[in-house]
Amino acid sequence: MRVNGAEVNLDRPFTLSEYLKAAGYDCLRVAAELNGAIVPRAKYDVVALDDGDSLEIVGFVGGG
Amino acid sequence: MDMLDLGGRKFRSRFILGSGKFSLDMTKRVIERGGVEIATLAVRRANAGGEENILDHIPDGITLLPNTSGARNAEEAVRIALLARELGCGDMVKVEVVRDSRYLLPDNRETIRAVELLSREGFIVLPYMMPDLSAARDMATAGAAAIMPLGAPIGSNKGLLTKDFIKILVDEIDLPIIVDAGIGRPSQACEAMEIGCAAVMANTAIATANDIPLMASAFKTAVEAGRKAYLAGLGRVKDRGEASSPLTGFLEDI
Numbered sequence: 160m161r162v163n164g165a166e167v168n169l170d171r172p173f174t175l176s177e178y179l180k181a182a183g184y185d186c187l188r189v190a191a192e193l194n195g196a197i198v199p200r201a202k203y204d205v206v207a208l209d210d211g212d213s214l215e216i217v218g219f220v221g222g223g
Numbered sequence: 224m225d226m227l228d229l230g231g232r233k234f235r236s237r238f239i240l241g242s243g244k245f246s247l248d249m250t251k252r253v254i255e256r257g258g259v260e261i262a263t264l265a266v267r268r269a270n271a272g273g274e275e276n277i278l279d280h281i282p283d284g285i286t287l288l289p290n291t292s293g294a295r296n297a298e299e300a301v302r303i304a305l306l307a308r309e310l311g312c313g314d315m316v317k318v319e320v321v322r323d324s325r326y327l328l329p330d331n332r333e334t335i336r337a338v339e340l341l342s343r344e345g346f347i348v349l350p351y352m353m354p355d356l357s358a359a360r361d362m363a364t365a366g367a368a369a370i371m372p373l374g375a376p377i378g379s380n381k382g383l384l385t386k387d388f389i390k391i392l393v394d395e396i397d398l399p400i401i402v403d404a405g406i407g408r409p410s411q412a413c414e415a416m417e418i419g420c421a422a423v424m425a426n427t428a429i430a431t432a433n434d435i436p437l438m439a440s441a442f443k444t445a446v447e448a449g450r451k452a453y454l455a456g457l458g459r460v461k462d463r464g465e466a467s468s469p470l471t472g473f474l475e476d477i
Contacts, residue, residue, distance in 0.1 A: 163268045183272035190266075190309035192302075197309050215268065217306050221250070221277050222265025222292055223241025223377070223404075223426030 161213045169210060176203035179216070189218045225454065227399060227422055229315065230347035230368035232286070236260040237416065238446040239288065239401065241426025242277060245435055250280040253429065257439030263288045263317055263424070266307050278312075287312040288349070290319045297336035304341055316341060317371065317403075318350040327377045331358040335365055342366025351403050354388035359396050369398050369421065375405025378427040382411040386418065393419040409438075409445030416449025417457060423449075 160167050162182075169178075175198060179186050191198045192215040198206050208214070226233040240259040242250060254262060262285055264277065281287070289307035294300035297320065304316040318341065320333040334350045335358060341348045347368045352358055354372035362370055372389050375381035382405060383389070392400045399421030406412050412423040423446050432438035 184269060185276065188276045188278060188310075189269045190306045192306060197305055199309070200311075217266050217310075218269035219264040219277055219287075219289065219307075219310060219312070220267045221242040221244065221247070222267075222290055223243045223263055223424070 160208060160210055163214070163216055169208060173208045174204055175206040175208060175214075178208055178214075179203065184216060189216050191216050225450070229349065229399065232315070232347065234260045234286070236443075237422040237450055238412070238443055239263065239403075239422055239424035240429070240439070241424060242281075243426055244430035247275055247277055247280045249435055250277065251282055252436045253439045254282060254285060256436040256443070257429070258443040259285065259439070261286045261288050263290050263426075264307075264312075265290055265292050266303050266310070267293075286315065288315050288317050290317040290351075291337070292319050292321070294318075294320050294337070295322050295333075296320060296330075297333045297340055300333075300337040301340050301344070304346060305344070308346070314345060315347040315349065315368075318348055329353055329373070331355055334358075335361045338362050338365040338367050349401070354385045354392055356388075356391055356395055359392050363396055363398055367398060369401050370396055371401045371403040371424070373404040374402050374411065374415065375407075377404040379405050380407030380428055380431065381405050382407050383414055386414070389415070389420065390418050409441045412442055413445040413449035413452075416446055417452045419453050422446070 194213055227237050236258050239261045241263045291300040291303040294303055300318050300320050318337045320330045321327050322330050329351050331352050334352055338348050338350050349369045349371055350362050350367050351371045359370045374383045401422040402415040402420050403424040406425045407428045415423050429438045
């Protein structure tokens with residue numbers, strides 16, 4: 160799977176929510192786009208990740 | 224009460240803060256000293272693992288204005304705006320479409336398209352733009368809630384170089400005109416407000432000051448002074464002197 164442009168190997172099946180927690184993201188502070196489509200936060204628990212997926216995880220930073 | 228109206232949302236403060244370039248622990252003090260009610264943010268790839276988040280440093284009640292920095296065309300701007308909305312901070316967005324990496328000047332044509340697309344998605348859209356009357360009219364027609372012309376290139380601190388063109392927008396466009404980018408000093412923010420701009424946005428001018436919270440406070444005062452001067456109506460200008468004291472009743476033989 161690609162996460163923010165980097166290759167990541169999934170060693171077991173993950174839901175999005177499980178992956179975010181395992182990788183150390185704060186679910187309430189990020190938004191996720193899976194294969195180009197935004198995943199609503201309410202679906203993090205049911206969306207399953209696959210080896211061929213491309214995942215973008217974004218958050219707010221300071222900016223003008 | 225004199226309020227700034229952005230798509231039906233009302234604000235007392237007319238000083239919009241860009242939150243980049245200073246340390247996170249400074250953010251709260253800058254917001255407070257600047258009397259800020261709206262702060263911009265950027266959307267970027269998140270880092271894993273317990274990193275501090277800027278949202279934890281912004282006091283409750285502050286309206287967040289995500290920008291679409293990084294977008295090079297309308298579609299990318301829409302993508303960033305949708306992600307920002309998913310981050311759960313409301314439906315206002317500052318559209319920023321830049322294809323030029325040297326001067327960071329905005330692409331008005333793509334920006335107009337982005338305004339159209341985002342208005343249809345229900346956003347309150349504030350487009351950053353090169354001050355051009357035709358483009359501003361197109362943005363207004365496309366549903367913009369305000370127009371954000373640049374005073375000078377982003378981060379340059381060069382001031383209100385485009386003043387005459389911004390004044391044309393103030394006179395001709397029936398939307399709040401907010402000077403964004405380039406303002407380097409409180410006096411320039413004040414001048415923008417004096418000519419009728421509805422608000423001023425600044426980031427670098429404050430972030431590159433020696434005393435950052437004090438400069439935020441200086442901007443607050445300058446923006447308020449300029450707004451009052453605009454509402455009061457500036458006095459006329461004459462080429463010759465005109466006594467302010469009476470020209471009769473002089474004491475003789477001194």
